[in-house]
Amino acid sequence: MTSTTDPSCPCGSSLTLDKCCGRYHQGEPAPTPEALMRSRYAAFVLGLSDYLLATWHPSTRPAELAPDPDAEWKSLSIISAEPPIENIGYVHFRACFYERGRVQKGWHVLEEVSRFVNEQQRWWYIDGTPTLTRLKPRRNDPCLCGSGRKLKVCCGE
Template sequence: MTRKIDLSCPCGSKLTLDKCCGRYHQGEPAPSPEALMRSRYSAFVLGLSDYLLATWHSTTRPAELAPDPDTEWKSLSIVSAEPPLDNTGYVHFRACFYERGRAQKGWHVLEEVSRFVKEQQHWWYIDGTPTLTRLKTRRNDPCLCGSGRKLKVCCGE
């Protein structure tokens, strides 16, 4: 007998991947800018470049998007997600990640107010204004993955 393993969704919703962002990765349209934002974050975590490109508006979409094996996405927090007006929506988020193998090695936070537009019954990512901050962490700080454990016994450095 084969057992199905229920993986937690990387977006931090506390739902399983198949009940949360996974269904959007499989083709179901995201119902809101926040749902699309969460599914795109999960796609970054899972290395789903095709999904990221497919949900990027054609007017701003890059020609390609290679996965970055040196980046480990750890947590997502939604700062605000206003109800969309006139088929335009904004989501302010913070995403923590750990960068390996580069001059910028260490913990960082990416913060962005992303802009989304609804066309043809689908939400699309347009663009955002990102800021990147390098974090100065200490071993006894809470882990940035959101586990509630100390950094030194969780994701460590």
């Protein structure tokens, strides 16, 4: 039985972190490109740079990945996740975040079609085609975190 104090998974599933992406963060291989994408998003939320690097294919992996303390990730939406063909999979997603930095302060959405490959019996992130858009939600708009509440009473600036 799950305790009501268990944190929900940042990826937006209805599961707790330990039953969802947390198990992948602990070393269990993600079974699909979508599961890997969700676990990578959760790792961004939780600041797990080591996991992000460990799931990045060695051919495209950066030498290091510093966490961004100014980005507060709020929600993930999977637009499409087609069944993989010949060990290649694609996941199209949108992730909303609030940037607390001085230059880019405000709401943004990162949209990307990510490419994954299955090698050595595990999925790896290869690369993606990202676009970053600054958003200008109004106080009475629905909150970008997906809560269904108005921005001003939820994650408002």
